Amino acid sequence: MANLKNMIEKQPKKFTEECALISVFFNMTNLKDNWFLNYISPPGGAWQKVYVKEGNNIHRLYVGKTVKRPDLALQKYKEKAKILFFIAESKESFESIIRNRDKIKKSMKDFYQFLKGARINNKKIFEDKVINPIFNFIIALDVRDLGKFEKRVIENKLQLIEESIDDLDDFEGGVACIAVFWKSKKTIFNIVYSSNFTKEKIFLLNNIFYSK
């Protein structure tokens, strides 16, 4: 037990935007579901590469410097002819999302259109498919060492998100904000949905982020 305890006790200095982004990514692709990774920043390889899955085929797309990319894009086949793209931008705080809202919205929407209209040999890859986006913000809440103030801080942060999210929503299908933080050495997710977010997608994300 001491071995595992020692490994767990070794902790980073703070909870960062990268921690939050990776937590969402790992959860959706490895731990709780098996979404396919289209793109993530920081990329492990050449930053221009994006991948899409068509059936059992994986296509590599070259994006180029002019297309702005959000931090995370994932893909899932809902049924044979129905595809979901999970598009997310992560920041160290919700205030940062608000501050950069126009740029963030543009990059997320543009990238979704890029994926949706992806072509190979001049032919649209997803021509006969129904495609839906799930737009998200991911924010890191660093609530370590707050002691008795922790609950209050988290509630205040979530309240800000709840009060503001509809004002940030001009996305197709609504937008969700996934707040990520540590509590008692566990990763916790808390999702706030805009009013426009469909029930079906709420059910989908709740299953991934709230199930034990």
Next chain:
Amino acid sequence: MINVLSQGEAEKLSLFNFIPFYSYSDNILESWELISLIIEYSEFLEFLGVFAEQIDQPIYFFKIKNANKNIGIKICGKYENWDLPEQVSKIINYIDKLDIVITDKDTKPILAIETTGTANVGNSQWQREGRKIGAAINKTPMVYQTFYAGTDRSQENDVVREATCLQVLNHLMYSLRYKIGSFVVYYSDPDIDSMININRSSKNGKKNLANFVSLTLAFKIDKKFKVLKNSYERKLLKDMLEYITESVVYRNRNIRRIDKDFSMFPSKNLICSRQNHLIDEVIKIINGEKEKADFEFTDWDFSQFVEWTKLNSKRLEGHPLIEVLKKKSFTLFESIENNKIRKIPSFFSYISDSKCAITKNTKKFFDILYNLYGKKDYLNKKIDLNKPTLFIPIRIFKGVKKVIAGDPEAGEIVAFSEMFAKDLENKKIMNIVLYCHVDPPAGFDINKELKKAKDVSGSKIFKSIINYMDILIIGEEIIQWQT
């Protein structure tokens, strides 16, 4: 989806015969990709599950096959967000940060890994040498994963180019000089390979890398894995040597790659015809079974080198030192056997337009530097007139704002200095003169930058400079610096 362990299951696995490792990395994904590779390809580690209650710092559990032991690898990315063990800090801050350093529970580095999604071609081919040398100097085995071929982004129309031999040769130098394993593992990209009519489908770089990392960890725990680990070291070296001796088409002829890229490399015969012996020697040296190789890679025959024509290039045109070097000839005439005279050009290199050059006429070069820049006492202290001199023109300042930029020069200084200026016993055999042919911005304080280079906060270009230079010229001035 992978097998997720509860705390109870993870505790059970870590109770007995369990050894922890830590994977520190430049970002979390680098470690995750490596571990995913091990899960998919390793023939020596059996994946048991992941404990990920803190999802961004998961602990992966493996069983070592044929041994009654389990290991756990905790991902600790990114470097800045952890209190790094001192040895890890030394490796990543020597010149440039590499991707992953794996340590044991006592924080001793076991293996360093650098990965890339592209081939090293064009301007970036030596960019990462500063990362590799940090591992070698700090006696940590290192693997560099790259691709055989890729498109050169500095060229239009997606020209496909292949990595040169110098990459493999540099790694062999590091292994022999620093007596620690330094390997390249190449991945093939079928799309790119098909564009140049090459079939590398038999190569399995991913499996080799996964197995080598696995065996390095296994050997750390149980010395009975020595033979297997050595067999993989042999496999990696064989692949490296096969790459540099494979046949390529050059000027309508089929020749060996090493003959195209570096025909005058000493001990080329060993590389081409006695590979097994070369591999045997390297394996013995990196495993501490032999002190010195029975060959030398750096007994250069300068008569085989070609005249360096980059002196006349547009890029270097107009810079004071270059213009003087162009005008002055310090061709050497040497007597050789049978009363013949051999002409050695002023500057020569392994290829005519290389980014570095060597002169044998150090005396004349010294006189030119003194006439232009003074500082005779300092030059006398730093330059050994009996040695040839390696000359590397560099840019430090780039763009309109003249910002300090490390790539690719930080890596190039390492690559060329390690290739030419030291012997396998790590003794200097050449002077190194670095000439920055881009003027610094107004108010630039060189001494401040050189002082900072000794710290973590220093830039990689200045770290590279202080570790290798004998003479540094910036802003048409010789910088007096005590290393």
